[in-house]
Amino acid sequence: MLEVQNVNTFYGKVQALWDISLTVGEAEIVALVGANGAGKTTLLNTISGLLQPASGTIEFMGQRIDGLPSHKIVEMGISHVPEGRRLFTDMSVHENLEMGAYTSRAWKSRHETEKEVYGSFPILKERAGQLARTLSGGEQQMLAMGRGLMSRPKLCIFDEPSYGLAPIVMTEVFDVIKSLREQGITILIIEQNVPRTLEIADRAYVLENGRIVLEGNCEKLLEEEMVKKAYLGL
Amino acid sequence: MDMSLFRSRRLWIPGLALLVLVGLATLPLYGSLYMTILMTAILMYIILTVSWVIFSGPSGYLSLASAAFFGVGIYTSAILLPTKGAVLPVLVVVLIAGAISFVVAVLVGALTLRLRGIYFAIFTFGLVELIKQVLIFFEISVTGTRGRFIMLVDTHTIFYIMLGIFVVLMLTAYFIRRSKFGLALRSIGENEEAAAHSGVNVTMVKVITFGISAVFMGAAGAVIAMRWTYIDPYIAFNPLFSFLPVLMAIFGGLGQFYGPLIGAAIFAYLEEVLLTKFPYYYMLIFGCVLVGTMLFMPMGLTGLIQRGWRRLIGGQHADA
Structure with missing residues (x-):
């Protein structure tokens, strides 16, 4: 449904995203995890048209959307719930x-x-x-x-939906996200709360310094030494 | 008595509006000529204030250009309705004045509505001076005049045209407030980026509304010029006509639809009374009233009215 290929994004002269490729399939929940400053929000803003990639392509439902203004992208069915x-x-x-x-x-x-x-x-x-x-x-x-x-929207992008929320409220938010997928809405989500996110997501990408360093099914990622150390505190 | 009947705004607001309108429309029948003239002036201030609020209220852009559009209307009247040889009917001149003000506002708006906050306010204020100075230069060097006389128009005709502008303005203000367009305008005032992200064409909404508010200012100027009969650039582009609408709106309270309307009506009446009773001190008293308003009625008159109203009906409901 969403196909990001070899995207590079700059803030002025500073390169924030390096050769990012990712895909989101129909009715999937895909998570982006990574430390602060890894480029997660930058990537979401590039997809929803707030930032323009310097190179690379972004396709949504088979149509190129990189370079389109953000209100056109909203119209095509991508909704971005900002941080x-x-x-x-x-x-x-x-x-x-x-x-x-x-x-x-x-x-x-x-x-x-x-x-x-x-x-x-x-x-x-x-x-x-x-x-x-x-x-x-x-x-x-x-x-x-x-x-x-x-x-x-056909695709909903959530940027840190649990930010600053009490744990009990966080549970509600995650429940809603799961129920949205059951209604057929595809979801791309960024979260600080990595263990909870990996529980509800199907697949995840791990970002570090603007690059994707790991990707795969959530069960598999939960087993990775690096993920355990860095995000789960095990 | 059953208070729930009064609580439903659906009934009593349009009823009251209609009553006031009938009272105004029949004013020349029962009131003196002085009252008609006074009411014309009050209506003019209401028009300036409410049309200022249409744009600056929801969008949060403080415009001080009211005097510019008002003055453009005045000069349109002065040029098209000279004492000798006026061709166009009075009403047509008023419409032309509104149209010219609209065009000026759209051009200026397209250039300046990118400016934020204080920069926009200062630029709009500068616009008044700019037009005034250009006009002075033009009148002196090209036409060789200082001021202009305007054709005499019947007092009642002037009153009824002013009333007509007022009614159209109130309907426009109401529909803008109720429409998707008005929603977009308010969202711009709240958070311009989020509005753009929701799909609002931010620039277009701002420019068009700025233009609509200028139409009424220009039309009011064209009408009042017929009352004044003599004008020059200093009279027409008096910066007071930029500041008074802002003060009147604050005095009335910006929170509610009827706030600026009541504020302008009372303020304009106050001005008239003070000006005749205390011609030398009226600005001083005026200033004290304003400071008092800011200190003791931060929500303006309507804030005060609402508090009283809530106490009267004994409800604890927040305002709708």
Whole structure:
């Protein structure tokens, strides 16, 4: 579904990604793990069009998307839930969700989509009229995810969805991610919480200094000495 | 008494609006000529304030260009409606003034709406001076005049055109607020990057709204010029017309739709009273009222009204 080939990305003169290749298949959960500064967010931003790769190609459903502006990429069915949520804090939960459906394709079916989102996140329905800034951290993360789903994406990109959340809320977030896959949405996720992520993901890529150093099935990765040492603390 | 009837805004807001409108439309029948003239001035301030709020309220871009668009309207009137030999009907002149202001705003907006925060405010303020100076130069060196006289127009005609602009403006403001376009505008004020990421064409939304707000400022200028009958560049491009709308909106409270409207109405009336009663001190008293507002009513008049209203109906609900 998503095919990234030999991508190099720069920040000015500094190269942040080196020859990255990865694939995400239909209805898969693929995780990107790695230390801070490894280039995970840079890679996601390159895919969703916020950054342009200097070389390499990115294909989504058989079409080249590298070089397209980000609102075109949203329209094609990739939704990016950014790190730090970036909600419209002085707008209500309902309005934040509507903003997620802003593209003309999603706008027509926004009422039905909103109901579906409330199905996945019942708490948002209770909070529909409240301003986003009055929500708890966990609720805000759910709103950010819900807003991402409002564009009716085929591929959802989550950047650190469990960041700053209490463990119990984290469990909820991971449960939702699993249920999204059951609804047929493909997921690409970055996480600090490596053990939990490897539990729910099918495959994972390990990034270090802008390069992919390991990849494979999650069960296999959990056995790798390097992963155990660096991320699981074993 | 059943209070739930009053609690449903659906009924009483449009009802009240209609009542006020009928009261205004029949004003010349029961009010004095002075009242009609005073009401024309109040409506002008309301139009300037509400049209300023249409753009600057949700987007968060502080525009000080109101006087520029207002002045463009005034000069359109002055040029097209001279004392001798005016060809165009008054209403057409008002429409032309609105259209010219729109074009100026869209051109200026496309160039400057990339600027953020204080830079945008300063540039828009500079625009007023720029147009004024160019006009002074033009009038002196090309037409050889200082000021212009404008054709006499019936007081009631002026009042009704102003009222008409007011009604169209309120409807426009309401629909923008309710529409997808208004949602996009607010999202820009909240977080411009996130808005762009949601698929909003940020530049287009800002420029168009800036233009729409300028239409009403220009139209109001064209009408009030007929009342003033004599204008020169200093009168037409008075920077006060950039600042007053901002102050009136803050006075009324930006949180609610009707805030700027009430603020402008009371403020404009206050100005008139103070100006006639205390011609030398009115700016001083005016300033004190404003400082008092900032200190004791940070949410403006509407904040005060809402607190009182909530106490009256005894509900603990947050505002809708």
